[in-house]
Amino acid sequence: DQQVKQNSPSLSVQEGRISILNCDYTNSMFDYFLWYKKYPAEGPTFLISISSIKDKNEDGRFTVFLNKSAKHLSLHIVPSQPGDSAVYFCAARGGADGLTFGKGTHLIIQP
Amino acid sequence: SAVISQKPSRDICQRGTSLTIQCQVDSQVTMMFWYRQQPGQSLTLIATANQGSEATYESGFVIDKFPISRPNLTFSTLTVSNMSPEDSSIYLCSVEDKDRVYGYTFGSGTRLTVV
Numbered sequence: 001d002q003q004v005k006q007n008s009p010s011l012s013v014q015e016g017r018i019s020i021l022n023c024d025y026t027n028s029m030f031d032y033f034l035w036y037k038k039y040p041a042e043g044p045t046f047l048i049s050i051s052s053i054k055d056k057n058e059d060g061r062f063t064v065f066l067n068k069s070a071k072h073l074s075l076h077i078v079p080s081q082p083g084d085s086a087v088y089f090c091a092a093r094g095g096a097d098g099l100t101f102g103k104g105t106h107l108i109i110q111p
Numbered sequence: 112s113a114v115i116s117q118k119p120s121r122d123i124c125q126r127g128t129s130l131t132i133q134c135q136v137d138s139q140v141t142m143m144f145w146y147r148q149q150p151g152q153s154l155t156l157i158a159t160a161n162q163g164s165e166a167t168y169e170s171g172f173v174i175d176k177f178p179i180s181r182p183n184l185t186f187s188t189l190t191v192s193n194m195s196p197e198d199s200s201i202y203l204c205s206v207e208d209k210d211r212v213y214g215y216t217f218g219s220g221t222r223l224t225v226v
Binding site: 004041046102 | 146156169
């Protein structure tokens, strides 16, 4: 049973436009959500996070929105740049140590 | 953030053999985590390793198949035992980032192919 779901395996966005990556979760015990970015042959790197008591967190071009009632979060990247092309993982923490990950969304930024 | 050195970066192994993956951290950490990413799947937590105690395994993972050592606060190993092609995955170690609430730093991963 997947507790963190990323339903879009891939997303293609034109350079300069907004990229929106979505994530849904089922476990209401999750208290912290994170986004990771992964390039091929590298480990995931932390991008941005949000506590369950907030609905928005912004860091430069990256903004994460959390809708607790819908159990949904999204990552907005604006403007999108070629270096943003990577796999993005949504992850959640709750109770136990370690993270629960989604399957990832492959973001492709087209020139 | 902590820097993690993980090796080997990749390996091709015969079925029935074992492979030990090493993770070295440049600072002392209490907990180290081992994840597996099977092809097309999410990262799945295998176990949490604390120094001086037995690792805690997640549902579906057992010590006989994935023995873990944690001899000190900067080092851990994960062994994949009696391998089968289904064990072909990327294995990653991770530690909590002291500079970031609930942030985790990951090693670069070990890409294992079992033939």
